[in-house]
Amino acid sequence: SIPLSFFAGIGGASKEGVLVKGSNYLETLSQTNIVVFDKTGTLTQGVFEVNGIHHSGMDEAELIELAALAESASSHPISKSLQKAYGKPIDRSRATDIQEISGHGVIAMVDGRQVAVGNDKLMAKLGVKAIPCHQAGTIIHMAVDGVYAGHIVISDVVKPTSRRAIAALKDAGVRKTVMLTGDAKAVAAQVASFLGIDEVFSQLLPADKVTKVEELLSRKGKKEKLAFVGDGINDAPVLRRADIGIAMGAMGSDAAIEAADVVLMDDDPLKIAKAIRISRKCLGIVY
Ligand code: ADP
Ligand code: MG
Numbered sequence: 001s002i003p004l005s006f007f008a009g010i011g012g013a014s015k016e017g018v019l020v021k022g023s024n025y026l027e028t029l030s031q032t033n034i035v036v037f038d039k040t041g042t043l044t045q046g047v048f049e050v051n052g053i054h055h056s057g058m059d060e061a062e063l064i065e066l067a068a069l070a071e072s073a074s075s076h077p078i079s080k081s082l083q084k085a086y087g088k089p090i091d092r093s094r095a096t097d098i099q100e101i102s103g104h105g106v107i108a109m110v111d112g113r114q115v116a117v118g119n120d121k122l123m124a125k126l127g128v129k130a131i132p133c134h135q136a137g138t139i140i141h142m143a144v145d146g147v148y149a150g151h152i153v154i155s156d157v158v159k160p161t162s163r164r165a166i167a168a169l170k171d172a173g174v175r176k177t178v179m180l181t182g183d184a185k186a187v188a189a190q191v192a193s194f195l196g197i198d199e200v201f202s203q204l205l206p207a208d209k210v211t212k213v214e215e216l217l218s219r220k221g222k223k224e225k226l227a228f229v230g231d232g233i234n235d236a237p238v239l240r241r242a243d244i245g246i247a248m249g250a251m252g253s254d255a256a257i258e259a260a261d262v263v264l265m266d267d268d269p270l271k272i273a274k275a276i277r278i279s280r281k282c283l284g285i286v287y
Contacts, residue, residue, distance in 0.1 A: 009282030017265040018275045019249065025261045028244045029279035031225040033174050035272065036213060038230035038238075039181035039191060040138075041077045042248060043162045043269060048077065048154045050085040051137050055150035063150055067142060069095045070108040070115040075253065076100075076232070078140060081154050082117070101125075102234050103182045103205040105140070116143040119184070121203075123148070136190065138183055156187055158194065161270040166196045168273035175224070178216065180209045182234075206234035213238050229272060231256055246272060 006023035013020050020026060037043050053060045068086035071079035072095050083090065098108040104125065105118015116126055117140060123130040128143040135153045142149040166177055178199045181188045188202035201212055217226055228235075228242035231252040236259035239245030247260030248267040257263055264271045 005282045005284070009278055012282070013275055013278045016271060016274055016278070017268070018271050018278070019263040019265060020275070020279075021261050021263075025244055026279040026282060028225050029227075029262070029276055030283045030285055031223060032227045032244060032276055033224050034176045034178070034216060034220055034226040035169055035174055036178040036180060036216060036226060036228045036238075036242065037197070037269075038209070038228075038232065038235050039179055039183060039188060040156065041231035041251060042229055043159060043165075043179065043195060044191065045077075045157045045159055048081045048138070048157050050081065050152055051155045052135055052153040053150065054131075054133065054153075056131070056148060058144070058149060063142060063152070066110050066113075066115045066144065066149075067117050067140070067152060069110045070098070070106050070117045073098045073108075074100050074106055078138065078154065079106075082140070082152070085152075114145050117141075119182075134186075136187065138187055156183070156191065158191060159267075159269060161268055163195050165269035165272060168270060169276075170196075172273045172276050174273075174276075178212075180204055180212055180238075182206070182209075206237070209235070209238045210241055213241050217241075217243070227272070229269065231267070235259075246275075 009026045010020050055063045064086050067082045071082050072090045072092050095108045095110050100106045104122040107116045120130050123141050128148050130141045133139045133151050137153045137155045140152045177197045179192050179197045180201050182204050185202045188200050192200035225243040227244045227246055228238050229246040231248040233253045233255045236255040239259040245260040246262045247256040249263040249265040250267045
């Protein structure tokens with residue numbers, strides 16, 4: 001039978017906005033000492049600001065409009081940022097044949113033209129030579145009818161509590177923090193160093209994230225538990241693979257929430273350390 005203190009633990013956690021899906025996860029949480037994070041939407045905010053637009057051949061307004069239309073069916077944070085920058089209502093009927101390629105971007109027909117919006121991997125897939133951009137931020141390249149059309153730079157804003165969240169995990173005895181991202185190396189390194197994250201792996205495809213977590217799982221000690229924290233559709237397999245999967249509940253995707261063992265109702269990464277402390281308290285572990 002489940003000790004009464006477990007119910008108290010689940011209740012206490014839920015008052016803090018931490019939904020624990022079963023009493024067994026409290027035990028795993030109490031032993032968690034490796035925490036692996038997704039970057040975009042997890043440690044950084046869901047919607048970012050457009051910082052710069054560089055266009056070749058068409059004007060800026062047209063570039064943003066095509067980007068927003070091509071992205072109109074996507075729920076990715078990048079799509080939300082582009083919709084916001086466009087700022088006008090979207091006529092969804094203008095975009096057809098929309099393909100979202102995870103870890104790459106989207107390709108769609110907009111007003112009869114093929115519009116591709118994504119990273120350099122997407123451009124390479126299409127055989128389009130992207131002009132390198134060294135501005136800080138997430139670089140979104142665009143191609144129209146197979147011709148390079150420019151790029152949009154969006155700043156990936158760190159959540160206000162992310163830095164404290166990493167420090168709080170260290171205080172709670174977490175041995176290692178890791179960040180995994182599909183984003184470029186420069187922006188990933190910058191975010192990780194600002195946050196005080198121990199290890200960072202960038203330019204990962206969704207399947208690479210699973211491989212990385214499996215590597216980390218195989219190298220951990222017998223009594224150590226690994227948590228993965230993520231928000232996106234792509235994060236579902238990793239959330240399932242980790243000893244404990246933690247999802248963002250407010251802005252996160254349904255797939256991530258479904259696959260997770262613990263859900264942070266307000267998307268606040270600071271709540272992870274709090275959840276670990278609550279779990280230890282209810283198990284009578286003095287740390
Ligand atoms: P993260 O691992 O940081 O959460 P994702 O795996 O969701 O990021 O995406 C990795 C990269 O793939 C993004 O940084 C972006 O370059 C590209 N990408 C993914 N989805 C989109 C999209 N809808 N529009 C444009 N680019 C995208
Ligand atoms: Mg993400």
